[in-house]
Amino acid sequence: MAFDLDTFVRPNIKKLIPYSSARDEFSGEAKIFLDANENSLGSPLLKWYNRYPDPHQLAIKKKLAVIKSIGAEHIFLGNGSDECIDLLFRSFCEPGKDNVIICPPTYGMYEVSANINDVAIRKAPLLDDFQLNLAHIETLADANTKLIWLCSPNNPTGNALNRSDIEMVLNNFEGIVVIDEAYINFSKQKSFIQELADYPNLVVLQTLSKAWGLAGLRLGMAFASEAIIGILDKVKPPYNINQATQELVLKALDEVGQVNDMIRLLVDMRDALADVFRSMPTVEKVYPSDANFFLVKIREARKIYEFLLGKGIVVRDRSHVKLIEDCLRITVGTEQENTQLVEAMQQWYEQ
């Protein structure tokens, strides 16, 4: 299928002349910077925080390119994936005219971001096994459908979507397919990053907020064709990744081994904790998980949520969400936190 990106970019974005930052307007070596109205004397903190950060985050992209085995020109960095999500709406969806497809129950930001941008949402709910309803997706897509949002492994259900279903969407939908892989490091499924060469309409989102343990630094990643990355670069605020984040992320990216150890441990603890929940008398189902959390269907879910809160333990109450009624979403904690959760559940049954 021929994919013509030009027909998917909003006309105002296509003709947009992006902001040219002070640091972009010179080339060559310089040691005296009097071009950006910074405070030349310094700052109350470390000396270099008086300077604007690299708007292109080249050092980080170089390291990520090695880790992800993809060219740096295929990487966009956002202030969290949430910024990438918003930029995709702003780049490709005409407010009041275009629409996108989401597959609930799924990550809430797709719908919020659509609403902020006045873009219509069309819903193709997941099937009973939390897989894609391909026939429904097909009936929803029309000429104004610019994006389809897929989340795999999916939040809040925890499962990975079938690879062949995702490929079916990629091969048949004429717009952009976004695969949010926030939890991919915990999954047995392979990332779609390596398929970018085959699919010019593919955007893969990942984040340092989950497996990398850096939710506080706010760094999200989009992987896509050079053409799509170019559009996002044009639309983003020039200095969207701050200096402190860039420095700390650069250090963290040297610790792939440590992160892989944490992933293994979290997955083991998830499976153990899920087994404990499976054995509880009022649990109807613990859904299989490819993430660092799991979804549990349990009688009196809302009451248990409140009971746990009374013990200082907060889980995610999803008991009123369609298709996952009576469900709680539980993030894997530390060994000690998991033990305390199990003890609190024993108290629930004994009261």
Ligand SMILES: *Cc1c(COP(=O)(O)O)cnc(C)c1O
């Ligand atoms: C947690 C999460 C994110 C992460 O967003 P950040 O802005 O990068 O912290 C993205 N997508 C999904 C589905 C998530 O659950």
